[in-house]
Amino acid sequence: MPRVCFQLQVKRDRIAEYRTRHAAVWPDMLRALHDTGWHNYSLFLREDGLLIGYFETPDSVAAAQAGMAATDVNARWQAEMGDFFEELDGQAPDEGFLVLEEVFHLEDQLIGTTTDDDVQK
Template sequence: MTRVCFQLRIDPDRLDEYRHRHAAVWPEMLRELEASGRRNYSLFLRPDGLLIGYYETDSATASDAHLAQSRVAAIWEEYMADLFVGRSGRADQAAITLEEVFHLEDQLAELDQHHPHAGTTPPLDDSDPNEGER
């Protein structure tokens, strides 16, 4: 499974409209996203218009290709186009993909595989770091 996180920018003056349109995404578009192989898909919106998206899929390439060929997705992207800042072409294809640098479950699995008995954190040093300066 691949985890994909991306960012786009929404016009800060159009945030309410963006929220309104996503409160009831067209049923056909929801099914198209599902058919593309995307799961656990979420969008997060910051007050300044930064939009962060996240989804999981077996193949990001196949999912993107499916949506690129989809008439429903093309119509949805056209419907949404006026809400994005600095967009050239379809917003879904211009999104900046973010690098994943940490995933808790992956690191726990790695820890359990290589250090099966390491279940606790070493005790913290309670000594005063300024003790020698007194």
């Protein structure tokens, strides 16, 4: 299952409201995310507004984005949240984020190092 990590920058003067909005995301938005393949989804916010997101999806980031783009709730959510971010150049937040390259995953590397001694432990 592909793992996706992304970065956005929340405007400093909107950080408190961003936190408040994400403390109670609309139930229909939560269902839409889940139903379109955004699993194990988390957001991490630094004090200066750096936002890191992570999710796993059964297909690809493009398929997960396309699934959400087809929902009515996503259009409403993106319209409300777009002003919270810097440097989107007219894109919706869920399309304008910077995807980060995964360079290490513990479980992937452990699979290649398992020995008979490890199995006996």
